[in-house]
Amino acid sequence: MNEVTRTTGDIVQKLWSLCHILRDDGVTYNEYVTELTYLLFLKMMQETGREERLPHGYGWTSLAAKQGLDQLEYYRHLLLDLGDTKKTTDPTVLAIFTDAQTKLRKPANLKALTSAIDKLDWYSAREEGLGNLYEGLLEKNAAEKKSGAGQYFTPRPLIDCMVRLMKPKPGETIEDPAAGTGGFLVAADRYIKDATDDLFELTEAQAYFQRHHALSGLELVPDAHRLCLMNLMLHGIEGNVDCGDTLSPDGEALAKADLILTNPPFGTKKGGGRPTRSDFSVTAETSNKQLAFVEHIVRAMKSGGRAAVVLPDNVLFEDNTGRRLRSWLMELCDLHTILRLPTGIFYAQGVKTNVLFFTRGKTDKANTEAVWVYDMRAGQPSYGKTRPLRIEDFAEFKAAFGDDEHGGAERQDQGETGRWRSFTREEIAARGDNLDISWLRDGEDEAEEALQDPDDITAAILGHLREALREVEALAEELEEGSEELSAVVEAAE
Known part of the structure; x- marks a missing residue:
């Protein structure tokens, strides 16, 4: 240091x-x-x-x-x-x-x-x-487990990895529809400033755009929004991050973006409510916030725009609305990469997570030909207070991902014993468009046995309980959807 x-x-x-x-x-x-x-x-x-x-x-x-x-x-x-x-x-x-x-x-x-x-x-x-x-x-506040602030804070090494792979550029509009305390926007701005001698290599008009119009987003929680504005201001950013609900008409008002970087909130919409977006079709009837945020992200991307999004495992395997959303996503976008993140990163929320990297297609048909999956979870140490996440932990994944922000670099499948594999669109369709793909022995139990810090052990237990509750909520929603579909069929028959 x-x-x-x-x-x-x-x-x-x-x-x-x-x-x-x-x-x-x-x-x-x-x-x-x-x-x-x-x-x-x-x-x-x-x-x-x-x-x-x-x-x-x-x-x-x-x-x-x-x-x-x-x-x-x-x-x-x-x-x-x-x-x-x-x-x-x-x-x-x-x-x-x-x-x-x-x-x-x-x-x-x-x-x-x-x-x-x-x-x-x-x-x-x-x-x-x-x-x-x-x-x-x-x-510091996010690391203090008693504060509960981890829900607003994505680990800096993960943010930096996502930003470096997506390569933000001057003149691009960059959005975070779940801005939290502004970590993604600050990191994207810093990346651009590092590449342009702190904006001095840009024209006056370009620099003004970068400081005042390049970055935008929404944050639902007023106190988190306050922290976000302070964070942006102290980094020389007068960005357009408002306090509002992305899953309401507030989200419709956001401009189309060249790049979306975000970690949407986990869980169901408060009170079990549905999104109130007039432009939503795939997730209009779900209370699952992560699924609804994915629909927003796809709709908010410009043609050829790119996204890197942190999402829990349930988005990859949920049936009904989840399956329809994944099929729709792979039609409209090139979902080229999934990173299976190790455990212990989001203990505050208690779920296993992934990063999805995708590019909005020029057309709305058959944009995903293959999905590359990197398993950074199986056999890895469990992260926490005694083993914090570092940017170096992503080195092998970054090398496998390559230098093209659209995922178009030459890649080498490492086979069943490696961490990096490719699955064709046909293979994924045969799985029912289930993207929760793993082939290596997880090793999670051994990793959790190795936990030493009491806070980490408690958080791991709470994590399992929260994940179980989330699965029960998802099952209840699937049963409700099935009941509604059956009622519609009966009404049509009558």
Whole structure:
């Protein structure tokens, strides 16, 4: 680890340790990160000389100078006014502070936070990038299993692998319809900046497009949306990520994209509700969010556009709507690659996952000729606190995938004893379009026996329970679909 990274890591650790101050104030981990977002926003506006974005009279200097109850009252009024359209005109500031409320009740705790933040090494933090500092804080929160924030956070090594294989380019529109805290969008932006000397190789118009219009998306959860906007802003991105439901008309309003990178939420739609999209046909009657997100992604892709999507195993094998969706996907798109991810990456959700890589066809017929499957799960160590995922773990898969972002590089089938195999469209059809393809001994039981950290062991048990519940929900939905189809047949016969 170099010195700059160590400095940022030290700051993140100090910020995270402050959460202990708030325990007796009844503040949870997620509430603490949201609270820190408000305070860090004000401090970072001061550090970057952008306090003109705030209404006159509000700012870090005024807040930090106050004491006791005066400081807490000022802070409460500040949060209300920064989210008030009558007092704040900056759209990003408004979005971050909409419905903002402090969970702090004791003036001493607010003073402890503002004093500690003032004492941090802000010069070094600016040198490395305030965005990196904030991302480090989000990662820390996601790694803390008690926070439950893992549902909004995809591991950085996996994001980096997906981005490098999809090769985002300047001028492309890039979308994440389940943006979470913005990890995919930040990584795609960083990839483009690294390739263009921080956008200096682009024309002024191209650079403006990159900062203001290239990136878009939606995030359903208001607090996650807040964190996302802060993350994007600190990375120099004024992207168009709104708070909304992709499976509603909000999703229809998203523009067509050249590249979609996403990890949609797992589970069923709240209350068992169906998508409310007028353009949905395949998944209009399902409450399974992952299936519905796949339909959105296909419909949101430009002709020739590409996607890399994290999806749980059930999307690959579910019958009825699931099977119809997979058949439809392989007609409209070239589903060229499936990566079977190892266990332990998404213990918060408790499911086995994959990455699907596909390209939207120029026509709507017979676009998938073969699907290549890489098994990174069988016989692999179980990842967790004692064995974190690293970018190096994807090296063999990246080499097998090749250098073509559309999956068109020359590939070599490794046979039944290897991890990399090709299956023709005819072979998949013979399986009933079931894409849950494995041929190596799983070795999962042995991997879980090797788990040492109590949190990892508990998470693995919870994972199995959640997956079992998910399978019961899927079965119930299939039975309901079958019942509806039978009723329709009976009505037609009568």
